């Protein structure tokens with residue numbers, strides 16, 4: 180065997196091994212038995228597997244970056260392997276009209292068979308003019324492509340629920356893909372989502388020809404079935420009542436629970452503490468930062484301020500943004516003052532008019 | 540001369556006290572869960588303060604739920620005073636009572652109807668309170684059983700996300716605190732203005748009526 184052939188052989192064996200390793204990780208996340216790993220690998224490697232069309236709308240490409248730059252080479256290879264990227268605006272070779280032609284020929288040729296992955300929200304205001312690709316609005320593109328797809332996956336919180344561009348006041352009328360299409364799609368929220376959640380879902384689709392079990396928000400239960408708080412390594416500190424009071428304080432250095440500095444783990448369904456990121460066993464809470472709830476609908480509005488326990492409250496009419504605590508205390512104060520005045524008026528009236536009842 | 544008349548059944552009085560005590564416990568423990576001010580920095584103390592306070596909150600929560608269900612039953616199957624429509628602003632007479640009670644409370648008039656049951660202003664607020672109680676139960680049970688598909692789908696369709704559920708749950712805590720405060724004030728005020736034995740009626744079930752006001 181020549182040297183070059185030898186190297187090729189090693190390379191392909193390594194990539195086969197890393198391919199299988201990626202499948203094994205996805206199987207573990209899906210809660211499937213080891214025995215199914217070869218099945219997943221077979222489905223993923225099958226030349227007949229459906230092509231994936233990857234659409235980009237209002238987004239930052241962070242989800243794509245998060246997937247492809249996964250420090251885990253196995254995952255990145257696997258993703259590039261299974262996604263026969265016929266159309267992916269970030270990584271495809273084609274450009275301009277050529278690219279648009281590939282899109283239309285792919286969806287026609289594989290109508291009813293291909294998988295449509297959408298990244299980013301779709302602006303709907305003013306006819307959707309705030310996001311255009313190749314002269315067509317995002318709204319037109321998704322309405323053209325999605326109905327022909329075998330499955331639609333929204334990757335990231337923007338595609339799932341609108342994300343940052345849908346945050347109040349939502350100037351472009353941005354919506355998630357499911358809302359735009361008016362039907363349930365598979366949502367893989369996260370900012371960015373964990374590559375394993377995406378990979379597991381795609382492998383499930385390829386292997387079993389149906390999506391994994393979803394929650395009522397369209398999120399696969401294998402990845403979004405449990406709250407971060409209920410699987411967090413700092414939970415013992417929570418139950419014991421040991422809290423970080425301020426970033427950088429002694430309790431923070433000791434690794435106590437981040438609840439009081441605004442951790443949104445108690446309201447966030449995700450598998451970050453279990454699966455973690457970047458293959459270095461890290462996730463925000465592990466690094467001393469609270470969860471910001473990025474897998475939840477409207478988390479920009481309902482989970483912010485990120486460093487406070489509960490969201491701010493807008494008092495109707497007054498338009499004052501204050502926190503619920505002080506609003507509640509103020510109302511209680513007003514009620515107490517009102518009761519005091521009320522009692523004083525009653526006593527005053529009695530003093531002036533005398534107690535009529537005594538005469539009865 | 541006064542006449543003693545039965546206003547509240549035993550079940551109703553049980554409801555009232557289960558409701559009242561559970562609300563006090565729920566507000567106290569809820570505030571602690573919202574802001575766990577103690578910080579047990581001694582590691583290995585095995586104090587489990589937050590876990591225990593949450594436990595008490597959940598036990599009180601189930602007392603609260605039982606009380607709500609009893610009230611719901613009494614709305615339809617209780618005695619005349621306990622029924623929903625006796626003190627709801629639905630009949631012309633009741634609507635009149637609502638406004639006359641407001642006038643009475645604002646010292647605009649001293650005349651007021653003697654009623655065996657609630658006056659309509661109180662009745663309306665109590666209905667609102669029961670509804671808020673159900674909001675607490677819906678959001679509370681979703682937070683308690685976060686992985687239950689039943690509470691999950693209800694929670695998502697009513698509240699959108701757990702972040703919102705927690706927020707609403709917290710805001711309604713303020714409603715209950717303010718309600719308890721105003722309720723106590725008005726009950727005492729009524730007892731002073733018109734000694735019909737309003738406060739003792741929730742223990743004994745009986746109210747006292749002036750003989751000449753009974754028609």
Ligand code: HEM
Pocket residue numbers: 445489562565566568569570572573574593596597599600601603604675676678679680682683705706708709711712713715
């Ligand atoms: C008058 C009734 C109630 C009041 C005033 C009340 C109050 C509160 C408050 C203030 C919190 C903290 C919220 C936060 O800051 O995040 C809380 C949490 C909670 N409540 Fe209630 N609550 C009531 C009824 C219930 C009921 C009926 C249940 C259901 C059994 C319940 C279950 C919960 C749960 C599960 C939590 C979250 C605890 C945690 O995850 O640490 N609550 N409650």
Ligand code: SF4
Pocket residue numbers: 407408409411412413414415417435436437438442443444445464469470
């Ligand atoms: S750090 Fe956050 S997720 Fe972890 S136990 Fe504390 S509140 Fe829960």
Ligand code: SF4
Pocket residue numbers: 369370407447448449451462463464469470471472473474
């Ligand atoms: S820890 Fe929270 S904010 Fe961070 S990625 Fe996970 S779900 Fe998103």
